[in-house]
Amino acid sequence: MSGTSAALTPPADAVAPVRHPDAPPPGELLGAHYEHCFGCGGGQPHGLHLQARAGEGVSVTAEFTVKPAHQGAPGLAHGGVLATALDETLGSLNWLLRTIAVTGRLETDFVRPVPVDTVLHLDARITAVHGRKIYSTATGRIGGPEGPVAVRADALFIEVKVDHFIENGRPAEIQAAMADPDQVKRARAFEVNP
Numbered sequence: 001m002s003g004t005s006a007a008l009t010p011p012a013d014a015v016a017p018v019r020h021p022d023a024p025p026p027g028e029l030l031g032a033h034y035e036h037c038f039g040c041g042g043g044q045p046h047g048l049h050l051q052a053r054a055g056e057g058v059s060v061t062a063e064f065t066v067k068p069a070h071q072g073a074p075g076l077a078h079g080g081v082l083a084t085a086l087d088e089t090l091g092s093l094n095w096l097l098r099t100i101a102v103t104g105r106l107e108t109d110f111v112r113p114v115p116v117d118t119v120l121h122l123d124a125r126i127t128a129v130h131g132r133k134i135y136s137t138a139t140g141r142i143g144g145p146e147g148p149v150a151v152r153a154d155a156l157f158i159e160v161k162v163d164h165f166i167e168n169g170r171p172a173e174i175q176a177a178m179a180d181p182d183q184v185k186r187a188r189a190f191e192v193n194p
């Protein structure tokens with residue numbers, strides 16, 4: 001049983017996504033957007049350590065190895081962890097548009113159980129853009145990049161300004177992030193390429 005709600009169906013006047021001219025070329029790793037991100041940051045010991053790689057068009061791929069710390073049922077990945085892997089992979093797509101966006105809605109189908117030590121092969125793409133709304137879709141396959149689908153998701157990301165994080169984040173982390181030259185570089189890149 002699966003389906004996509006009306007909120008995740010792009011309206012008739014939505015447009016195709018346009019890859020930013022400065023987007024990383026296909027095959028290049030995007031890198032973590034934040035060192036302490038649970039999805040992609042290297043500074044989170046139990047994080048997912050997802051490394052998204054630019055694909056053709058406005059698409060990315062990523063691999064996530066399910067670790068014992070990610071269990072829900074004995075020996076199986078927790079569904080929320082799998083949803084996080086999908087969310088993070090989908091979120092990384094916005095870097096190809098050079099748009100800052102946050103997840104507004106994420107709908108996930110869990111199709112097959114995913115055992116510990118399994119590599120989940122993630123593949124995501126933006127399907128349409130309508131104003132601040134970015135529509136995207138992703139699959140996670142097991143047994144190889146062409147293996148059976150274990151999870152899939154459709155999402156709606158909403159474009160925000162850098163102020164979204166500055167106004168809502170905890171001051172200690174905001175100040176540390178702003179002091180990090182890499183983070184500042186990325187924020188500036190967004191600001192000069194709105």
Ligand SMILES: CCCCCCCCCCCC(=O)SCCNC(=O)CCNC(=O)[C@H](O)C(C)(C)COP(=O)(O)OP(=O)(O)OC[C@H]1O[C@@H](n2cnc3c(N)ncnc32)[C@H](O)[C@@H]1OP(=O)(O)O
Nearest residue numbers: 007033087088091100101102103104105133156158160187
């Ligand atoms: C420096 C680098 C950092 C880079 C940082 C990258 C981080 C990536 C991390 C992975 C991704 C995440 O987990 S992000 C974290 C999880 N997400 C969040 O925390 C978001 C929390 N929610 C919010 O802050 C807010 O609700 C927003 C920003 C999403 C929307 O608020 P808003 O800006 O006031 O906009 P609003 O008018 O409400 O909505 C705009 C349009 O979107 C539609 N819309 C809004 N939400 C929904 C929804 N859930 N389902 C359907 N439609 C929705 C509205 O109907 C409207 O359509 P119309 O009337 O225009 O037609």
